[in-house]
Amino acid sequence: MVSTRYEKITAADGGVFDAFCAVPDSDSAPGVLIFQEIFGINDNIRGLAERLAAAGYLVLAPDMFWRIEPRFERKDESGMADGVERVQQLDFQLAGSDITATLAHMRAMPACNGKVGGVGFCLGGALAYLFAANSRVDGHGPDAVVSYYGSAIRGMLDLAEKIECPILFHYGDRDPFIPAEDIEAVEQAMAGRPDATVYRYDAGHAFSNWDAPSMYDEASARVAWDRTIQFLDDHLRA
Structure with a gap:
């Protein structure tokens, strides 16, 4: 059975912020930052x-807006x-530092x-990309990263x-916030990497967000999620 709570994370500059934590029914599990x-x-x-x-991962979702408005939440x-x-108002350099602190935690x-x-x-799609590129703890970065429609990439x-x-x-191929040429640029940048994959869907922006009815695309969200879980299983459970 999954249990949930909030963890306190200590930032590099001494502040403390919250991270939502979901815990699987397991004594030891791979971790995922959302x-x-x-x-x-x-x-x-x-x-x-x-x-x-529920899929067997220990999860932390850090509050990336804590320096602006702790526990900010909209539906x-x-x-x-x-x-x-x-x-x-988000300072991406400080956000990157907070992500690394969450990885260490x-x-x-x-x-x-x-x-x-x-x-x-x-926003988190871009932060996940930064996580992959920049976050290292004792020289060790993340073991696998998934980015959904990060417009800043x-x-x-x-x-x-x-x-x-x-x-x-x-x-999503119908994303009004990410032009097709931006997706193509990501595809080109990743083309020579055997460990990088770019999937496109007949959907718009935030197609995975079931709380945003005008954006949610159930069929695309299901396929993307299945691919995400398989990808994490392949690289975090090997």
Whole structure:
């Protein structure tokens, strides 16, 4: 049975922030960090964390807006403007430091077997990419990363050569926030990597978010999730 709680993470600069934690029915499990959309750690992110825990993963979802508004949370499209405002205030360098602190916390948890992956959505899709490129604890970065429709990745492709782990991307072909040429740029940047895969779906932005009815695409979300779980199983359970 899955249990949930909040963990306290100590940031590199001494602050403390919350991370939603979902724990599987296991004494030792691989870990996964989930990175939020612009809506914060809401029902959708908590639900995804619980689904991952049910699949046998120890999960942490760090509050990436804690320096702006701790526990900020919005439910759906009605909170879009509030979320965008928080993103505009987000310091990505500090966010990267907080992600690394979360990775260190995860690896130190007794229930974590040492292997850690990451999954991110929207804003979190870009944060997952940064996680793969930049986060290292004692020289060891994540073991596998999945990025869902990260709109900022096109501007971060100079970091691609720093990614040392297998990485999987999900994009919607009808995404109004990510032009086709941006997806093509990611495909081209990853073309020479046997451990990188880019999937496209006949869907729009945030197609995995069941809490945002105008965006959610159940069929695409199901296929992408099955691929995500298989990818994590392949690289975190080997």
